[in-house]
Amino acid sequence: MKFKNLKNRVVLITGAGSGMGRETALLSARRGATLVICDRDEAGLKETAEAVRALGSEVLAHTVDVTDPAAMDAFADAVHARFDAVDVLINNAGIGVLAKFFDTKPEDWDRQIAVNLKGVVHGCERFIPRMIERGTGGHVVNVSSGAGYFPSAVMSAYSVTKFAVFGLTLNLRIELRPHKIGVTAICPGVMNTPIIRTSIVRGADAGGQADRVRSMYMRRGYPPERAAEKVLRAVGRNRAIAPVGPDAHAMYALNRLAPPLARWISGRVTHMFD
Numbered sequence: 001m002k003f004k005n006l007k008n009r010v011v012l013i014t015g016a017g018s019g020m021g022r023e024t025a026l027l028s029a030r031r032g033a034t035l036v037i038c039d040r041d042e043a044g045l046k047e048t049a050e051a052v053r054a055l056g057s058e059v060l061a062h063t064v065d066v067t068d069p070a071a072m073d074a075f076a077d078a079v080h081a082r083f084d085a086v087d088v089l090i091n092n093a094g095i096g097v098l099a100k101f102f103d104t105k106p107e108d109w110d111r112q113i114a115v116n117l118k119g120v121v122h123g124c125e126r127f128i129p130r131m132i133e134r135g136t137g138g139h140v141v142n143v144s145s146g147a148g149y150f151p152s153a154v155m156s157a158y159s160v161t162k163f164a165v166f167g168l169t170l171n172l173r174i175e176l177r178p179h180k181i182g183v184t185a186i187c188p189g190v191m192n193t194p195i196i197r198t199s200i201v202r203g204a205d206a207g208g209q210a211d212r213v214r215s216m217y218m219r220r221g222y223p224p225e226r227a228a229e230k231v232l233r234a235v236g237r238n239r240a241i242a243p244v245g246p247d248a249h250a251m252y253a254l255n256r257l258a259p260p261l262a263r264w265i266s267g268r269v270t271h272m273f274d
């Protein structure tokens with residue numbers, strides 16, 4: 001099924017209290033969707049919910065940590081008490097850690113796997129079975145990253161979780177095809193969102209590096225409003241993989257056409273942070 005029109009469709013977005021998740025919620029509302037949103041940040045979630053209501057759309061908002069299976073169960077129960085199934089599921093919640101492998105702490109691995117990978121798994125487990133049961137199709141979006149297909153040693157564990165989400169998404173796409181459920185990996189490059197202020201930065205010159213990266217994200221980052229358009233376009237066209245932003249497209253093309261060159265460029269970028 002291709003969702004070109006979101007009128008009367010139910011769109012669920014995790015991590016909708018900020019950044020690309022919030023902008024995708026607002027754009028979906030402008031296109032007539034009913035929204036189901038969650039975030040662990042109650043204040044940000046409330047702001048998004050109010051903005052969606054101001055656009056005239058219905059919204060169900062729950063403060064949920066996607067890493068918490070019991071909280072996700074309760075969220076799914078509340079959603080399915082109101083709707084048979086969601087039409088579009090967008091697993092967007094994510095966190096960043098900017099650290100090479102030997103600067104990454106054990107707790108960084110645990111937290112990133114919990115949010116960036118298991119958060120996506122929890123969303124898929126709880127919302128896809130009802131889409132299948134209903135039998136009228138649907139669409140699933142998992143937010144990966146350009147760092148989900150391009151070697152990115154400056155964010156080693158983050159990149160590993162995003163490669164995992166990328167693989168999970170391609171597998172699910174095959175598994176869900178007989179149910180007419182499309183599945184898309186959204187892969188943004190550098191986006192100017194609050195994630196860069198909340199990300200943990202580690203390394204010998206963590207302070208200086210954080211400042212450089214933040215200013216680069218603010219100067220060069222792709223606007224989340226435009227990223228939201230790409231997300232909904234990818235849903236409408238049932239894309240398997242959707243790079244978002246010129247850098248993500250360039251990395252995608254390079255990685256496919258000239259993998260050794262991609263690794264060489266990635267190495268140059270990595271050593272800029274030494």
Ligand SMILES: NC(=O)c1ccc[n+]([C@@H]2O[C@H](COP(=O)([O-])OP(=O)(O)OC[C@H]3O[C@@H](n4cnc5c(N)ncnc54)[C@H](O)[C@@H]3O)[C@@H](O)[C@H]2O)c1
Pocket residue numbers: 014015016017018019020021038039040041044064065066067092093094095096115119143144145146187188189190191192193194195196198224
């Ligand atoms: N900004 C970038 O450059 C960039 C690049 C590639 C991929 N991404 C991915 O895009 C997605 C959206 O990120 P963004 O840039 O809009 O960042 P953001 O920080 O603005 O938004 C992420 C949202 O997820 C929420 N969140 C984090 N952990 C959560 C949890 N455990 N449970 C529920 N909610 C949680 C945060 O509170 C926040 O509202 C993420 O998956 C991120 O990894 C971002």
